Amino acid sequence: MNEPWWVSVIKSAIIINLVLVTFAYMTLAERKVMGRMQLRYGPNRAGPFGLLQPIADMMKLIRKESFFPGSGVDVLYILSPFVAAFTALSTFAVIPFGPGWEIFGTQVDGQIADIPIALILIFAIGSIGIYGFIVGGWASDSKYALLGSMRTCAQLVSYEVSLALSVLGVVIMAQSLSLTEIVSAQNDWWYVLPQFVGFVIFLLAGTAETARAPFDLPEAEQELVAGYHTEYGGMRFGLFTMSEYINLITLSGLAVTLFLGGWHFPVLEGLGPLWFVLKLFVLLFVFIWMRTTLPRLRYDQLMRFGWKVLLPVATINAVVTAILVVAL
């Protein structure tokens, strides 16, 4: 039974808001967890335990003057944060968070749009989102922003190859590009076990893809001020940050879907979406943990790691998986 169109509308409204709230509190959680790991408290002034900090940050960003560089390209400068934020938000539409239910005789699917090529769609939209970063840096007409967007460009192109190759193993095993089918295929055992190499490569390449430490070269503060968003301020800067965090959330959601069995869990299978969210949060914690622990790579190390380590390993992983799937 197909779900009626208005269910999708309601679901997308709910999910966009949930993702935005997750983003807002992800920033707080990151600062808190990083603080505790560095023997600090992190933000604890705005509201109890600093719980109002994201709201205060947002108010501040919205109220700031929206300026742009006089020599910049206005249209592109204004447009690129929106491109980045829109693409980041829209990729979440295909990630399944539950098996689908029937509520009052109405079919409700476990994701906003169940399309047969969901995985390709995520990568395609993600690639469009990169334009936001590159064009934004270029349109600012600033050397730091341009250098930042050049680095973003090089890094994202390098690591996207490994990222796509690392999920190939899962696609071969599930024999589908639809995320719902990939999750259903993990009913018995999660793909993190047979595809452990793929999972590790996915996490590493994903960290590079979202430009987070230790791969945060595009915004290396010491060298580039802030990277491609150097010339941005106010909520435009906020949109860039938002798109980065939401990309991270989407990536974690994708990792949960592809490798950690989506909404499946050995016990209490009925709590589907909760298990999905729990796994998502665990992955987000791992990303924060990684940021606190590892220092930034040098540029040549980054490129060497991407092309000479991750890419061959991902390729071998995909080829071996393909051979094993055919042979067994």
Added chain:
Amino acid sequence: MPFGTAKGFGVTFRQIFNKPITQEYPEYKRPVYPRFRGRHRLHVHENGLEKCVGCSLCAAACPADCIRVVPAENTADNRVSAGERYARIYEINMSRCIFCGYCELACPFDAITLGNEYEISEYSRDDLIYTKDMLLAEPMKKVPVADPELYDTPIPAYRSSS
């Protein structure tokens, strides 16, 4: 190398359970050292006469030029200070003061000293011009001072009590 990285992850994870060492300022005020140079004080003798004689040596010594002294003669029926003259106007512009303590050194009568109070922010610059009455009065905010027995200088001439 991979083991070293794993060990690093262990270290950062263990830190979560340790108590942060942050000193949360407005709630906890770290004691200042006894010789900490903060807000100025003007002193009086035991008999109630001001120590300041309006010689303006502090104003001359001030590198930031933030002290303004206007002297006046002591008369028999209006005796303010122990000397011949007294400071009719004694103002310190706290927004200019760099708390170097040269005024303290220049003063021949130990009339001006630098206290330990450092919370002297105001909402307006006018409020930062301290008049003589304000400098003579006890400071409204007290700050904790570390034990002079433990933290004061060993050189007797420079001790905070001298």
